[in-house]
Amino acid sequence: MRFFHIADLHLGKRVSEFSMIDDQDDILRKIAALAQEHKPDAVLIAGDVYDKATPPVEAIRLLDWFLVRLNELGVAVYLIAGNHDSAERVAFGADLFKRSHVHIAHSYEGNLELAQPEDEHGKVNIWMLPYLKPSRARVWFSDKVIETYSDAVEAALCGAEIDTAKRNVLLAHQFVTGAEISEGSEEISARGSENVDGDLFDAFDYVALGHIHRPQSVGRETVRYCGTPLKYSFSEIDQRKSVTVVDLGKKGSVEISELPLVPSRETRKVRGTYDEVMNRGFYQKMDTSRDYVHIILTDERDEPDALAKLRNVYKNILSFRYDNKRTQTLEAFESVSDLNRSSPAELFGELFAGQHGRPMSEKQEKYARALFTRIREEAGV
Numbered sequence: 001m002r003f004f005h006i007a008d009l010h011l012g013k014r015v016s017e018f019s020m021i022d023d024q025d026d027i028l029r030k031i032a033a034l035a036q037e038h039k040p041d042a043v044l045i046a047g048d049v050y051d052k053a054t055p056p057v058e059a060i061r062l063l064d065w066f067l068v069r070l071n072e073l074g075v076a077v078y079l080i081a082g083n084h085d086s087a088e089r090v091a092f093g094a095d096l097f098k099r100s101h102v103h104i105a106h107s108y109e110g111n112l113e114l115a116q117p118e119d120e121h122g123k124v125n126i127w128m129l130p131y132l133k134p135s136r137a138r139v140w141f142s143d144k145v146i147e148t149y150s151d152a153v154e155a156a157l158c159g160a161e162i163d164t165a166k167r168n169v170l171l172a173h174q175f176v177t178g179a180e181i182s183e184g185s186e187e188i189s190a191r192g193s194e195n196v197d198g199d200l201f202d203a204f205d206y207v208a209l210g211h212i213h214r215p216q217s218v219g220r221e222t223v224r225y226c227g228t229p230l231k232y233s234f235s236e237i238d239q240r241k242s243v244t245v246v247d248l249g250k251k252g253s254v255e256i257s258e259l260p261l262v263p264s265r266e267t268r269k270v271r272g273t274y275d276e277v278m279n280r281g282f283y284q285k286m287d288t289s290r291d292y293v294h295i296i297l298t299d300e301r302d303e304p305d306a307l308a309k310l311r312n313v314y315k316n317i318l319s320f321r322y323d324n325k326r327t328q329t330l331e332a333f334e335s336v337s338d339l340n341r342s343s344p345a346e347l348f349g350e351l352f353a354g355q356h357g358r359p360m361s362e363k364q365e366k367y368a369r370a371l372f373t374r375i376r377e378e379a380g381v
Helices: 019-040 056-071 088-091 094-100 135-139 151-158 306-312 325-334 334-342 345-358 362-379
Strands: 001-007 042-046 076-080 100-106 111-116 123-131 167-173 206-210 216-218 220-225 242-248 254-260 267-272 292-297 316-322
Touching: 001 206, 019 056, 019 242, 042 167, 042 206, 056 076, 056 100, 076 167, 094 100, 100 111, 123 151, 135 151, 135 267, 206 242, 220 254, 306 316, 316 325, 334 345, 345 362
Parallel strands: 001 042, 042 076, 076 100, 123 167, 167 206, 206 220, 267 292, 292 316
Antiparallel strands: 001 242, 111 123, 216 220, 242 254
């Protein structure tokens, strides 16, 4: 049995002031074309179908078109809700859609939803677990101590009767410990409170994960995030987006491959001085009227009205910032870890070096230490 694994469509998303709906329409049409060519038995959509709980009308229409097109191709769909989705909106028509082989798990209701398609090797158990918080799990498992996300998922999985002699596939939308996140794209707790232990998935032949935007396997090859179909943040610029293809043979046989997804508009990083990036020879190979760009200027002095001038050439600027001695110094001082491990005199020394391009002399360091000592004494700290 062949599956396409996709997730984190984030339909209706806006990046900076730009709506991504046209790009999303294009990429879903390309996924549908790949389905027509490679003939999967089903598409697994592992959550975050929409970007917001109240998606715009055009996002709803786009998902409707995609599901109808897959149905026309004879491809089943298994879809779960993610943390960005509204369970109620994802649930609309779910019972009716089952007749068209579109299976939707919108919220956890005390048990894992199960579908059992068949191939020449027999039935495949497809288990669907929507995004699950500890508070939701406690509603159904009042006899268990559930404090973490891992506790919640463990309770949900233990509540299912999983026959490990059979082929089992799980759809889930969680943060598995060890996954590498893309900065600025996922809403992951810095304290690690959302972590789920990957060992909980040992009973499954393949785990189709959503939530992390970078394609990767975690722990073992068959516990996998497929990543987003489009680049939604600066940290994703160098990623290659794709559809994950899962060929499930007889028990114990799983082959994973990727089909590349090429967007209609590239996302680029533009870095250099103002004069460099505005030089025709620098940008002439780019499609500056269509490509999305993140611009980093390295000038030590700010160019007046730089962003407005840059937009005369680069029409779709997603972000703009300076990277120079001043900004590097500010970033260093904004780091909480640096504040915790460095003395005031050391921090002042770093500031001095950042602004002057050289460290303080021994005499200056001695004076700074004495100055901060006197300030502490006078403040009584």
